[in-house]
Amino acid sequence: MAESAQAPKLVYLVTGGCGFLGEHVVRMLLEREPRLHELRIFDLHLSPWLEELKTGPVQVTAIQGDVTQAHEVAAAVAGAHVVIHTAGLVDVFGRASPDTIHEVNVQGTQNVIEACVQAGTQFLVYTSSMEVVGPNIKGHPFYRGNEDTPYEAVHRHPYPCSKALAEQLVLKANGRKVRGGLHLVTCALRPTGIYGEGHQIMRDFYHQGLRLGGRLFRAIPASVEHGRVYVGNVAWMHVLVARKLEQQATLMGGQVYFCYDNSPYKSYEDFNMEFLGPCGLRLVGTRPLLPYWLLVFLATLNALLQWLLRPLLLYAPLLNPYTLAVANTTFTVSTNKAQRHFGYEPLFSWEDSRTRTILWVQATEGLAQ
Numbered sequence: 592m593a594e595s596a597q598a599p600k601l602v603y604l605v606t607g608g609c610g611f612l613g614e615h616v617v618r619m620l621l622e623r624e625p626r627l628h629e630l631r632i633f634d635l636h637l638s639p640w641l642e643e644l645k646t647g648p649v650q651v652t653a654i655q656g657d658v659t660q661a662h663e664v665a666a667a668v669a670g671a672h673v674v675i676h677t678a679g680l681v682d683v684f685g686r687a688s689p690d691t692i693h694e695v696n697v698q699g700t701q702n703v704i705e706a707c708v709q710a711g712t713q714f715l716v717y718t719s720s721m722e723v724v725g726p727n728i729k730g731h732p733f734y735r736g737n738e739d740t741p742y743e744a745v746h747r748h749p750y751p752c753s754k755a756l757a758e759q760l761v762l763k764a765n766g767r768k769v770r771g772g773l774h775l776v777t778c779a780l781r782p783t784g785i786y787g788e789g790h791q792i793m794r795d796f797y798h799q800g801l802r803l804g805g806r807l808f809r810a811i812p813a814s815v816e817h818g819r820v821y822v823g824n825v826a827w828m829h830v831l832v833a834r835k836l837e838q839q840a841t842l843m844g845g846q847v848y849f850c851y852d853n854s855p856y857k858s859y860e861d862f863n864m865e866f867l868g869p870c871g872l873r874l875v876g877t878r879p880l881l882p883y884w885l886l887v888f889l890a891t892l893n894a895l896l897q898w899l900l901r902p903l904l905l906y907a908p909l910l911n912p913y914t915l916a917v918a919n920t921t922f923t924v925s926t927n928k929a930q931r932h933f934g935y936e937p938l939f940s941w942e943d944s945r946t947r948t949i950l951w952v953q954a955t956e957g958l959a960q
């Protein structure tokens with residue numbers, strides 16, 4: 592094609608490119624970014640599937656590195672035109688210390704920004720999270736809100752605190768002069784709860800259901816809506832945003848965008864059943880089987896046990912006061928900002944997203960312990 596022959600040849604860097612979201616971003620870039628010349632994938636742990644990507648027309652460079660190490664980040668960023676920073680420590684279960692979460696998510700992001708400035712890289716897309724907004728510690732509902740909906744964003748947990756700080760750093764860096772005299776253009780994408788192929792927590796719920804004889808027990812009222820978005824659509828938003836940042840720098844620089852698609856508004860558990868149901872699991876109860884105060888008690892007990900056992904072993908169950916509060920507080924988005932600013936439309940319909948996720952859960956069946 593004459594058009595692609597003239598297209599600039601760009602170097603992209605995806606940090607966290609071997610993670611759940613990162614892998615989808617990497618594959619989406621290879622499929623749908625015709626200007627791509629080299630794709631650098633930077634991650635603490637490199638996955639074996641990277642090898643199969645190296646046989647295509649785009650140069651794929653795997654870089655094992657740590658975002659907390661400024662020199663490693665600087666070396667990876669040098670010569671890149673666009674950086675998509677998805678690397679992060681996603682921990683709401685108390686597996687990592689608050690200091691480690693801060694170091695990876697905040698200091699790591701600062702390192703990425705500084706590397707862009709030093710290298711003259713002009714475009715930086717940051718994967719933020721709905722949790723920079725909420726649910727807040729007061730449990731206020733956020734019902735189908737958008738990027739401009741007033742909401743008291745107050746957090747205590749290390750993960751949302753770190754994501755909020757990192758997002759602020761990225762947005763503040765918009766407009767900074769980079770090496771060569773041009774200006775940095777940044778923006779942040781805020782996914783709600785991502786689902787799809789590779790979603791570890793979905794797999795955990797599936798295996799837990801199998802262990803419980805094909806049943807899961809309702810803990811959260813069906814009326815509590817939890818925002819979810821398909822990983823393929825989140826990846827597509829990253830690709831589009833990165834592509835359009837150059838043309839729409841004034842409009843998009845320093846902006847935040849929720850990630851959304853046509854996934855239905857449901858409770859966390861009812862939404863999971865859209866996939867786990869067709870895989871043979873049943874959600875028992877039309878209402879929560881345990882009173883809320885008992886769940887709070889169990890979650891607090893888990894937190895206490897985690898603290899007591901820490902010198903001996905890592906006890907990190909799914910239920911803790913924070914995850915209970917997130918699952919039990921309505922947080923859903925309804926916005927078209929991404930469509931208005933950079934023409935985003937979901938690439939995958941709800942039916943496609945659902946089918947792909949079901950097929951993936953079914954394929955993991957053999958992996959049940």
Ligand SMILES: NC(=O)c1ccc[n+]([C@@H]2O[C@H](COP(=O)([O-])OP(=O)(O)OC[C@H]3O[C@@H](n4cnc5c(N)ncnc54)[C@H](O)[C@@H]3O)[C@@H](O)[C@H]2O)c1
Binds near residue numbers: 634678695
């Ligand atoms: N999963 C969700 O529901 C969700 C929702 C909103 C936002 N996010 C954000 O999306 C991003 C990706 O999340 P995910 O669910 O794919 O998580 P993930 O854990 O699957 O992926 C994160 C990747 O980052 C890498 N990484 C971690 N520490 C690193 C370090 N020090 N240096 C280099 N690489 C490092 C990991 O090895 C991993 O491959 C994160 O920034 C997360 O905050 C996730």
Ligand SMILES: C[C@@H](CO)CCC[C@@H](C)[C@H]1CC[C@H]2[C@@H]3[C@H](O)C=C4C[C@@H](O)CC[C@]4(C)[C@H]3CC[C@]12C
Binds near residue numbers: 914915
């Ligand atoms: C009370 C339990 C009964 O079944 C259910 C507990 C479910 C929780 C483990 C998950 C409920 C909501 C999830 C979070 C949410 O989807 C958004 C997130 C943002 C993202 O940046 C990281 C992941 C997460 C915090 C996600 C984690 C798991 C939940 C708390």
